[in-house]
Amino acid sequence: LSPMTTSSDIILSARNISVSYQGVPAVQGVNLDIHKHQVTSFIGPSGCGKSTILRCFNRLNDLIRGVKISGQITLAGENLMTLHPAAVRRRVGMVFQRPNPFPNSVYDNIALGLRVNGYRGNIDDRVEESLRRAWLWEEVKDQLKRNALALSGGQQQRLCIARAIALHPEVLLMDEPCSALDPIATMRINELIQSLRQELTVVIVTHNLQQAAYVSDYTAFFSTNEQRIGQMVEFGVTYELFRAAQEQRTLDYIEGRL
Secondary structure, three states, X not given: OOOOOOOOOEEEEEEEXXXXXXXXXXXXXXXXXXXXXXXXXXXXXXXXXXXXXXXXXXXXXXXXXXXXXXXXXXXXXXXHHHOOHHHHHHHEEEEOOOOXXXXXXXXXXXXXXXXXXXXXXXXXXXXXXXXXXXXXXXXXXXXXXXXXXHOOHHHHHHHHHHHHHOOOOOEEEEEOOOOOOOHHHHHHHHHHHHHHOOOOEEEEEOOOHHHHHHHOOEEEEEEEOXXXXXXXXXXXXXXHHHHOOOOHHHHHHHOOOO
16 A cells, blocks of 8 residues: 655645445545655556546546545645635646647647636746647747647647646646557657656556556556455555565556456
8 A cells, every 4th residue: 555654745645535426436445645746657457446536636526426535635735625626726737548639729728728727927938838848849839820639649648738737737647648649659748757757746547557667656556356446456666566566466467467
């Protein structure tokens, strides 16, 4: 299980988190600490609660009818459940499995979110900064008025990352961000994830064990119990977990037996 710690390097902390949908338990008893300026991967078979826990971290599950969440999550020491959801989502950004740019210009994909959130600085400067941080500026600087849907899949996903980090969140959540991308685009996203840890914290759900091993500092392995309810089986430093997992289920999954 997750090592319990009250260290100042913890940005997100989950204690005994359980989630059910329409009364059906989906995941139970998750205890987990997310370290600042580190990349944490969630791995495990489909249906074991990885994305459910990820969405708890920015209150996205609140939008689902019939969801019930128990336990406590803190964000930089504050109770996440008592903060306004919009405030949480400004501090905890999200990138989804499939690129979902707005059907307007590259520029407006970033500028609209800044305006909606009341950003009072120079929007041109922040758009450029965000595109540079997402390693996309050089590719689109002469096409800022182009419809974002005309970009390649990998470019669209980096634009979504630029949009998510434009508000300077403390945490960036990524739910299988490369599952729809080719190997070259995936490699660029992986390198981008590693560079972002200098400025923020990244939590990524991935089915790609190579990606988890390459980009993450910490890894949490999720699976289901006999009742098919999701649970976190093991958490640790990525290198150590992949090299010498403590739980047999983790070892079986990493070695392809599960």
